[in-house]
Each structure stands twice: as C-alpha cells, then as structure tokens.
Amino acid sequence: MTETSALQQAFVACSTLLTQYRQYWQLVPFACQQLPWQNPVLEQKILSLSEQDLSAIDQSLVLQQQHFGELFAGLFALNDYVAEANSGLSARGLKKVPFWLANGIGGRKLEQIDAFARQLPPSARPMLEWCAGKGHLGRLLAWQFQRPVTSIEWQQQLCVDGSALAAQFDIPQHFVHADVLTAAGSAILAPQQQVLALHACGQLHIQLLQQAVAIGSEELHLVPCCYHLIPDEHYLPLSKLARQHDVALSQHDLKLAVQGQVTAGARVEKLRYTEVQWRLAYQALRAELSGDSHYRPLSSVAKHWFSGDFADFCRWAAAQHQLSLPAAPDWQFYLNKGAEHAALVRRIELVRHLFRRPLELWLVLDRALYLEQHGYQVRLAAFCDYQVTPRNLLIQASLKATTQPSLAS
Numbered sequence: 001m002t003e004t005s006a007l008q009q010a011f012v013a014c015s016t017l018l019t020q021y022r023q024y025w026q027l028v029p030f031a032c033q034q035l036p037w038q039n040p041v042l043e044q045k046i047l048s049l050s051e052q053d054l055s056a057i058d059q060s061l062v063l064q065q066q067h068f069g070e071l072f073a074g075l076f077a078l079n080d081y082v083a084e085a086n087s088g089l090s091a092r093g094l095k096k097v098p099f100w101l102a103n104g105i106g107g108r109k110l111e112q113i114d115a116f117a118r119q120l121p122p123s124a125r126p127m128l129e130w131c132a133g134k135g136h137l138g139r140l141l142a143w144q145f146q147r148p149v150t151s152i153e154w155q156q157q158l159c160v161d162g163s164a165l166a167a168q169f170d171i172p173q174h175f176v177h178a179d180v181l182t183a184a185g186s187a188i189l190a191p192q193q194q195v196l197a198l199h200a201c202g203q204l205h206i207q208l209l210q211q212a213v214a215i216g217s218e219e220l221h222l223v224p225c226c227y228h229l230i231p232d233e234h235y236l237p238l239s240k241l242a243r244q245h246d247v248a249l250s251q252h253d254l255k256l257a258v259q260g261q262v263t264a265g266a267r268v269e270k271l272r273y274t275e276v277q278w279r280l281a282y283q284a285l286r287a288e289l290s291g292d293s294h295y296r297p298l299s300s301v302a303k304h305w306f307s308g309d310f311a312d313f314c315r316w317a318a319a320q321h322q323l324s325l326p327a328a329p330d331w332q333f334y335l336n337k338g339a340e341h342a343a344l345v346r347r348i349e350l351v352r353h354l355f356r357r358p359l360e361l362w363l364v365l366d367r368a369l370y371l372e373q374h375g376y377q378v379r380l381a382a383f384c385d386y387q388v389t390p391r392n393l394l395i396q397a398s399l400k401a402t403t404q405p406s407l408a409s
C-alpha cells in the first residue's frame with residue numbers, strides 16, 4: 001500500500017467537509033425565496049443578526065468561527081492546515097527595492113511581489129513569467145536575483161510597456177507576445193526554467209500545469225486565481241484523487257472560491273448593497289410581468305450603473321430578457337421587495353461564504369496533487385497576509401530527480 005501524503009490527507013478532509021455541508025454552499029442564493037436549509041438553530045441565529053453584524057462577520061474569520069464554529073464541526077479546523085504549512089515558511093532576506101524600480105506598481109501588488117520573491121529558493125535557472133501583464137514581478141526579480149527573465153503576455157500593449165520599463169532600467173527581461181493557450185505560447189516552456197505565475201487565471205494556470213508536467217518543468221511557483229475562468233460549464237478535476245472525490249463544481253460554484261473580499265471602502269460597500277437590491281427588485285418585477293418566478297441571471301455590469309437610476313437599470317435588464325416594461329411601473333414597490341429579498345440573500349450568503357476558503361483549498365490542493373502525482377515535491381502555503389490579497393495560496397513544486405516527463409493526464 002502506498003503512503004498517504006499530507007496533501008492527500010488535507011484534500012480528503014476538505015472533500016468530506018464540502019460534501020457533508022453541500023446544502024449550505026452549493027446553491028444559488030438569488031434563487032432562494034426562503035432560507036434553503038432545515039436547521040432551526042442556524043435559522044434562529046441568522047435571523048437575529050443585524051446588517052452590521054452580517055458585514056463584520058463576513059469579513060472576519062475569527063467572528064465566523066465564534067458565531068458558527070459549533071454549528072459546523074470541522075469547518076474551521078481546515079484553516080489549521082494552511083497555518084501548519086505556514087509554520088515551516090521562512091521568508092528570505094532580500095535587497096530593498098529602490099523607488100525608481102517600483103514606480104508605477106500599486107501598493108498591494110508591490111507587497112505581493114515582495115512576499116512572493118521572499119518565498120523563492122535560490123536557483124540558477126533562468127526565470128519564466130507566465131501571463132506577466134507589464135511584467136512587474138519579472139522585472140523586480142530579474143533585478144533582485146541578477147538573472148534573466150522571459151515574460152509571456154497576450155496583450156501587446158502590456159508587452160510594449162513592460163519592455164520599455166525593462167530597457168529604461170537595463171533589466172535582462174525579454175517579453176514574448178503570445179497566447180499561452182496555443183501551442184506556440186506553450187512552446188516557450190523548457191524544463192530548466194524557474195517558472196513563475198502570480199495570479200494567472202483559471203484556464204491559463206491549468207494550461208501551465210498540464211504543459212509543465214508534459215515537458216518536465218523542473219521548478220514551478222504558482223499563485224492561482226479566478227478558478228471560474230474555464231471554458232467548460234463544469235470543472236474537470238486535475239488530479240486522480242479529486243476525480244475520485246469530485247464535488248461536481250459548476251462555474252457558479254467556482255466563483256464562490258474568489259468571493260473573499262478585502263475590506264472595501266464605504267462607497268464600494270454601498271454600491272454592492274444597491275446592486276443586490278436592484279437585481280432582486282428587477283427579478284420581482286420580471287416575475288410578475290412574465291408569470292415566471294424562476295430566477296434568471298443577468299450579466300454583470302459596470303458598478304457605476306448602481307449610482308444611477310433604478311428605472312434605467314430595469315430597462316437595460318428587461319432588454320436582456322426581451323421583456324417589455326409597462327409605461328410607469330411602481331418602482332418604489334419593487335425596490336421595497338428587492339430590499340426585503342436582499343436581506344434574506346445576505347443571510348444565505350453569510351453562511352455560504354463560510355465555505356469559500358475550504359472550496360479554494362480544495363481547488364488548490366487538486367492542483368498540488370496533480371503535480372505530486374506527476375513526480376513533484378510540492379509545498380503549499382499562504383505567501384502573504386489575506387489583506388494583501390485574498391488569493392494568497394502559493395504552490396511550489398520541484399521535480400524529483402527520478403521523474404521522467406509524462407503525458408499529462
């Protein structure tokens with residue numbers, strides 16, 4: 001019998017928990033007209049919370065645990081896995097980045113790059129930056145470690161801007177303008193590289209994992225994000241273990257994993273609140289006009305819509321659903337309905353959000369296990385504080401000496 005790795009154990013714990021509590025997270029809150037679970041204790045608790053309580057709890061792991069720890073046994077123990085993995089982390093001492101080199105990089109991005117760099121082991125391999133944007137990460141690392149970097153990016157203007165910055169500071173950074181989802185894009189990968197991907201979205205990092213495994217990349221450091229940006233409606237697990245313990249994730253479910261919000265300002269908070277109310281108010285209007293009370297989603301829109309006029313928003317939404325509106329609906333009536341429904345939805349979401357970190361952990365562990373299965377030594381840890389970026393899980397993998405490149409499966 002083969003020995004179970006720590007990653008496998010964590011994954012099975014995660015899967016068991018998500019399956020056990022499936023009814024609390026695998027649902028569409030907007031489609032619920034009442035609390036969707038039969039749980040009187042939870043119902044009483046959730047209905048007694050004020051709006052202020054809701055947003056405070058939603059943003060604090062400590063408060064979530066205080067309020068819901070007893071109701072969902074095992075849920076918060078999963079966080080100990082990341083905490084334990086982190087206890088082995090030691091941040092590498094680095095030179096302070098001079099202001100002229102960091103110019104133009106946002107404060108949080110700079111903190112992320114700094115924290116990411118401190119987790120990289122010494123390596124003599126040339127660096128490859130996957131989905132680089134303007135290549136801020138690559139530029140700073142090439143300066144820091146005095147090693148060349150190739151940065152691959154799909155948007156030509158970002159390549160042009162990034163190349164200009166590198167040239168200005170005489171940094172050995174070379175941009176490749178290519179689509180990583182094509183054979184030409186992936187051809188840039190070579191076994192003896194230190195591959196770096198900070199916040200590469202869904203399919204972009206899945207492609208990286210599959211290609212890296214196929215060619216036998218020796219060293220990989222990946223921070224995934226936007227798990228829902230995949231071409232299929234449903235998620236196909238990467239690792240064998242996840243295929244055995246699949247929790248059947250739709251794109252809607254996958255979005256839950258990235259709903260963690262770093263505390264937003266009051267204005268953004270208010271816009272979010274209005275958006276939910278207006279969408280639900282429109283839903284009530286549509287249900288009444290069409291006689292169909294099933295929830296029908298609307299596409300996302302720029303946030304500025306929600307500082308405008310509700311009637312304009314309804315006209316836009318009705319056009320999307322090919323619905324004609326009466327000349328003068330009682331807008332206030334529907335806004336009141338929307339506000340009432342929004343209060344319910346926020347309570348359902350509060351409970352659903354308890355599962356966003358376990359779900360993200362499930363997804364990241366699937367990626368880590370995929371690498372482990374293909375002969376990599378893998379480490380998973382939070383590389384920076386959650387407030388610096390909620391997408392703070394870093395996968396680090398090095399190919400064991402005995403492993404041959406394999407056809408990705």
Ligand SMILES: C[S@@+](CC[C@H](N)C(=O)[O-])C[C@H]1O[C@@H](n2cnc3c(N)ncnc32)[C@H](O)[C@@H]1O
Binds near residue numbers: 130153154178201
């Ligand atoms: C979330 S950004 C991350 C950028 C950078 N790594 C960072 O951390 O700031 C993702 C980047 O991937 C690029 N991208 C999207 N699709 C791509 C593709 N098919 N091939 C290469 N790059 C792509 C985008 O243009 C964008 O610059």
